Amino acid sequence: xxxxxxxxxxxxxxxxxxxxxxxxxxxxALMRTGRLHRYGEYSGSEPHAALLEQxxxxxxxxxxxxxxxxxxxxxxxxxxxxxxxxxxxxxxxxFNLAPVPGAINHAGGEAVLVEINDDYCIDLDDLERKxxxxxxxxxxxxxxxxxxxxxxxxxxxxxxxxxKLVEDCAHTMGAKWGGTFTGRFGIAGCFSTQTFKHINSGxxxxxxTDDEELAAQAILYSGSYMLYDQHESKPSQxxxxxxxxxxxxxxxxxxxxxxxxxxxxxxxxxxxxxLWNRNYDWLAQRLEKIDGVSVPQRGAQEFYVASxxxxxxxxxxxAQTEQFIDACCERGVAIKWFGRAAAMGYTxxxxxxxxxxxxxxxxxxxxxxxxxxxxxxxxxxEANCGTIAAIISQELRRYRHQ
Ligand SMILES: Cc1ncc(COP(=O)(O)O)c(C=O)c1O
Numbered sequence: 001x002x003x004x005x006x007x008x009x010x011x012x013x014x015x016x017x018x019x020x021x022x023x024x025x026x027x028x029a030l031m032r033t034g035r036l037h038r039y040g041e042y043s044g045s046e047p048h049a050a051l052l053e054q055x056x057x058x059x060x061x062x063x064x065x066x067x068x069x070x071x072x073x074x075x076x077x078x079x080x081x082x083x084x085x086x087x088x089x090x091x092x093x094x095f096n097l098a099p100v101p102g103a104i105n106h107a108g109g110e111a112v113l114v115e116i117n118d119d120y121c122i123d124l125d126d127l128e129r130k131x132x133x134x135x136x137x138x139x140x141x142x143x144x145x146x147x148x149x150x151x152x153x154x155x156x157x158x159x160x161x162x163x164k165l166v167e168d169c170a171h172t173m174g175a176k177w178g179g180t181f182t183g184r185f186g187i188a189g190c191f192s193t194q195t196f197k198h199i200n201s202g203x204x205x206x207x208x209t210d211d212e213e214l215a216a217q218a219i220l221y222s223g224s225y226m227l228y229d230q231h232e233s234k235p236s237q238x239x240x241x242x243x244x245x246x247x248x249x250x251x252x253x254x255x256x257x258x259x260x261x262x263x264x265x266x267x268x269x270x271x272x273x274x275l276w277n278r279n280y281d282w283l284a285q286r287l288e289k290i291d292g293v294s295v296p297q298r299g300a301q302e303f304y305v306a307s308x309x310x311x312x313x314x315x316x317x318x319a320q321t322e323q324f325i326d327a328c329c330e331r332g333v334a335i336k337w338f339g340r341a342a343a344m345g346y347t348x349x350x351x352x353x354x355x356x357x358x359x360x361x362x363x364x365x366x367x368x369x370x371x372x373x374x375x376x377x378x379x380x381x382e383a384n385c386g387t388i389a390a391i392i393s394q395e396l397r398r399y400r401h402q
Contacts, residue, residue, distance in 0.1 A: 009332030022264040039227040048259035054232040060181040062208035064215035067254025071192020072099035074205030079107035089136035121149035142168035173198040176303040199265035223251035273305040280306030286389035338368040
């Protein structure tokens, strides 16, 4: 291992990289028409949003897909169409990010946090206990940082306790469990196309479902005016007739411009997944060899798309972890830490969402206390992985020698 303490990573791990030229050219052409709103009242429109929905549904094998202005809004509507009413309990894994309890709150629900296990996935025993104790009718399951729980067990548990499953697939676009795409296990799957997700439009979200009544409601909630007929991925008029006028327009539509830049990226999703997983394997193999670092094993059924990596530090106290992370960051290795006392940037802990009813999850706290998190850019090289591992190893060695 390289011992050069002046070694620095010369790569911004958070750089999303450019959009494909086809997306840039498509956006420029669309802007020349001015047709940025998804619904046209003009002839010869540019139906990118409708086409993206159709293509996205086909890519995961769902009957319907609906575009939204963010992943958080797709989840909010996922909860609304699941029937969440003011004051209803919603089960959700506690290892999560701020938009998720935010979406539950937005829908009027009350989050009931569920413990995670050492693999960063929801703890099935705690889920079952809390399903019974809370009387919740909905499970919002985030495949947090791309870690996918045993979905057969989850689906069985949901059936046993009458829970409707809404999946948050913000970190799993392109990923599967047991050969089935995430987002396809429950009544609805929600995706984000925010810049740090697997396809990037700055802001954006998609919801998939097979249920025609849920699809019609999602389209109406998204804010389709009376132009829902312009969707390609849509139920029949008879289904809309049941809901129109009864479902409010929340104006959460996806814009045509967003859809236009997403379509070429969606065509690259398989190839991107392969690159991310190659980079993940390079990194994981190196990190696993470092004394004091453990990288959790992934289940055989899990076909992940690893756009980030998580690992645990063994034997460092809180102050040492903070020092270690700061030192790595100074050397260009941007590590985030879920154990921080205060929310920072995109990273927060359930204790930081003070608007929730007080809940204590000692197992989750204990696991996240040592959990480090790093983005994996698509353009990471094998040499970069060596540099990252060398820096982490050198910085950790300082504590081993104390
Ligand atoms: C786990 C998770 N769920 C949902 C979202 C919401 O996505 P958006 O930022 O598009 O609202 C995010 C975004 O950061 C996320 O990380």
